[in-house]
Amino acid sequence: MSQSGEFDLIARFFAPLASGYPGAYDLTDDAALLDVSDGNPRVVATDMLVEGVHFLPDDPADRIAQKALRVNLSDIAAMGAEPEGYTLAMSLSTLWDDAWLEAAAAGLRVDQDRFGVHLLGGDTVSSGGVASLSITVIGSVPNNQILRRSGAVSGDDLYVSGTIGDAGLGLRLLQENDDSGIDPALRAAAISRYQLPEPRLRLGLALRSLVNACIDVSDGLVADLTHLAESSDVAAILDLAAVPWSAAVEACADYAVARRITAGDDYELLFAAPASRRSAVEAAAETSGTVVTRIGSFASGAGIRILDPAGDEIEVDDTGYRHR
Amino acid sequence: MSQSGEFDLIARFFAPLASGYPGAYDLTDDAALLDVSDGNPRVVATDMLVEGVHFLPDDPADRIAQKALRVNLSDIAAMGAEPEGYTLAMSLSTLWDDAWLEAAAAGLRVDQDRFGVHLLGGDTVSSGGVASLSITVIGSVPNNQILRRSGAVSGDDLYVSGTIGDAGLGLRLLQENDDSGIDPALRAAAISRYQLPEPRLRLGLALRSLVNACIDVSDGLVADLTHLAESSDVAAILDLAAVPWSAAVEACADYAVARRITAGDDYELLFAAPASRRSAVEAAAETSGTVVTRIGSFASGAGIRILDPAGDEIEVDDTGYRHR
Numbered sequence: 001m002s003q004s005g006e007f008d009l010i011a012r013f014f015a016p017l018a019s020g021y022p023g024a025y026d027l028t029d030d031a032a033l034l035d036v037s038d039g040n041p042r043v044v045a046t047d048m049l050v051e052g053v054h055f056l057p058d059d060p061a062d063r064i065a066q067k068a069l070r071v072n073l074s075d076i077a078a079m080g081a082e083p084e085g086y087t088l089a090m091s092l093s094t095l096w097d098d099a100w101l102e103a104a105a106a107g108l109r110v111d112q113d114r115f116g117v118h119l120l121g122g123d124t125v126s127s128g129g130v131a132s133l134s135i136t137v138i139g140s141v142p143n144n145q146i147l148r149r150s151g152a153v154s155g156d157d158l159y160v161s162g163t164i165g166d167a168g169l170g171l172r173l174l175q176e177n178d179d180s181g182i183d184p185a186l187r188a189a190a191i192s193r194y195q196l197p198e199p200r201l202r203l204g205l206a207l208r209s210l211v212n213a214c215i216d217v218s219d220g221l222v223a224d225l226t227h228l229a230e231s232s233d234v235a236a237i238l239d240l241a242a243v244p245w246s247a248a249v250e251a252c253a254d255y256a257v258a259r260r261i262t263a264g265d266d267y268e269l270l271f272a273a274p275a276s277r278r279s280a281v282e283a284a285a286e287t288s289g290t291v292v293t294r295i296g297s298f299a300s301g302a303g304i305r306i307l308d309p310a311g312d313e314i315e316v317d318d319t320g321y322r323h324r
Numbered sequence: 325m326s327q328s329g330e331f332d333l334i335a336r337f338f339a340p341l342a343s344g345y346p347g348a349y350d351l352t353d354d355a356a357l358l359d360v361s362d363g364n365p366r367v368v369a370t371d372m373l374v375e376g377v378h379f380l381p382d383d384p385a386d387r388i389a390q391k392a393l394r395v396n397l398s399d400i401a402a403m404g405a406e407p408e409g410y411t412l413a414m415s416l417s418t419l420w421d422d423a424w425l426e427a428a429a430a431g432l433r434v435d436q437d438r439f440g441v442h443l444l445g446g447d448t449v450s451s452g453g454v455a456s457l458s459i460t461v462i463g464s465v466p467n468n469q470i471l472r473r474s475g476a477v478s479g480d481d482l483y484v485s486g487t488i489g490d491a492g493l494g495l496r497l498l499q500e501n502d503d504s505g506i507d508p509a510l511r512a513a514a515i516s517r518y519q520l521p522e523p524r525l526r527l528g529l530a531l532r533s534l535v536n537a538c539i540d541v542s543d544g545l546v547a548d549l550t551h552l553a554e555s556s557d558v559a560a561i562l563d564l565a566a567v568p569w570s571a572a573v574e575a576c577a578d579y580a581v582a583r584r585i586t587a588g589d590d591y592e593l594l595f596a597a598p599a600s601r602r603s604a605v606e607a608a609a610e611t612s613g614t615v616v617t618r619i620g621s622f623a624s625g626a627g628i629r630i631l632d633p634a635g636d637e638i639e640v641d642d643t644g645y646r647h648r
Contacts, residue, residue, distance in 0.1 A: 129454030
């Protein structure tokens with residue numbers, strides 16, 4: 001609002017991201033019009049990324065913008081919904097120049113085409129502070145097919161998609177400028193996982209009718225499993241020996257398991273499904289092109305129990321774990 | 325996300341703002357569910373407020389939060405829509421303490437009750453930078469009743485609600501800590517207009533079937549009239565002698581007319597209606613309890629022509645105006 005040059009910037013870089021969605025009015029009106037004549041419920045998710053907290057000042061502009069979109073798409077995936085549009089509000093300072101905005105818009109274009117969403121509206125502010133990007137995604141899901149955090153029951157299997165801890169490793173490698181002792185390709189892979197999470201939208205759709213509860217792992221495996229167990233009023237049992245690690249994570253001997261499972265930014269789906277549906281879950285993973293691993297189960301009670309590879313229960317905090 | 329204490333803060337201060345809207349799940353899930361079974365189109369608007377740009381660090385917390393909501397409600401009003409819910413993302417730094425958040429939530433509660441909206445979702449991040457609040461409001465409007473910027477035609481009357489320039493004066497009084505020469509009650513009124521704009525939702529509803537084009541004045545009367553004229557592909561004629569001023573603005577002899585009509589943050593509705601509907605527009609203003617003033621007209625052509633009280637055309641920039 002009322003920034004000198006804001007209208008030019010919107011017209012040049014962002015209005016093209018709204019084309020193809022008539023209700024976005026090429027970002028020239030006060031609001032966008034969303035056609036909901038199918039009557040399907042809409043889901044709405046909001047996440048804000050802040051420089052120095054969720055991305056680093058030197059991260060590439062396209063990846064910063066894509067991450068802001070993708071963390072929201074991950075929320076949509078966790079609800080079993082399909083994304084349709086998003087709004088973008090940006091507060092920019094040192095990063096603000098035409099080249100940065102052009103790269104950010106190009107990144108969003110790639111993701112819009114890939115994930116089937118359009119920009120519905122935006123706001124760009126030049127401030128004296130750190131940069132922040134706030135995105136709100138709207139998606140749709142047929143009635144009664146929404147995935148919630150709260151449906152896990154005793155006896156359910158616990159699954160996670162992809163691998164865990166990569167983003168935390170990538171952040172560490174970036175912050176420490178650490179390239180000693182890890183293969184450059186593995187280093188790049190871990191950094192990419194931090195900068196460019198993969199929203200599991202196709203998996204979320206495939207799981208709609210199969211799972212009892214679902215959440216995306218944004219705060220770390222342990223934290224989000226705790227959220228899911230609390231919401232479902234059951235206890236979760238996490239089998240550490242089964243948690244899937246990437247080659248990059250396995251290559252870092254000093255990256256403790258306790259850190260991997262408490263690091264954030266994984267954006268994998270963590271879900272509960274009845275044991276009777278194991279083959280169906282495997283089929284859903286296969287059709288969606290996503291690796292899924294069974295890493296535990298649910299039982300009556302409360303809290304989360306973590307078993308080490310010997311099957312002994314351990315306690316975890318962010319400095320390590322110990323046997324109980 | 326992943327801020328220490330974020331979940332406690334959300335549960336304490338913001339989850340209560342989601343109660344009463346079942347699909348908000350008390351802010352405990354990945355996204356909110358929006359019931360759109362009436363099939364009415366939804367409108368979506370996003371605006372971000374940044375400390376030092378749209379509000380001052382010392383502004384009261386409740387007013388900062390209310391302004392963030394209200395500038396978005398003003399966009400909804402300009403579309404002739406009714407608001408139903410909103411998401412809130414906040415990046416906070418020095419302002420972050422429990423007392424600030426409690427006051428902000430209390431302000432939002434007041435406005436939620438008054439304007440009939442619920443909090444659908446949120447994100448709170450602690451950063452090292454200036455504070456910013458990003459809100460996305462979702463509203464609904466029956467098909468074909470949406471108000472656009474683009475429908476004004478030659479011969480239409482030009483109207484504005486309320487008074488113009490108050491917020492710009494309020495900002496100046498705050499920034500200059502200026503209380504000389506203006507009555508304290510008038511000073512407080514101007515500051516209140518800056519900190520707490522009045523979204524003209526009832527007027528927007530009443531105008532649905534009457535007006536050809538509508539916009540809210542956020543960037544200043546001249547700038548937003550230019551937007552409306554450009555979108556509608558007509559010329560606008562602004563009669564300065566007719567523009568309504570508040571007692572506070574009239575009391576400030578050194579607050580030039582050129583500044584009043586280029587200052588932002590008015591959040592009044594600016595609209596075009598056929599001359600044949602003058603009595604209907606007056607009736608709509610009366611039923612909605614909003615003062616509306618006819619301040620010009622539209623003609624074929626392009627651009628905006630500003631007439632001084634003698635009827636002579638003048639040019640305006642942000643430092644003053646001169647005769648052409």
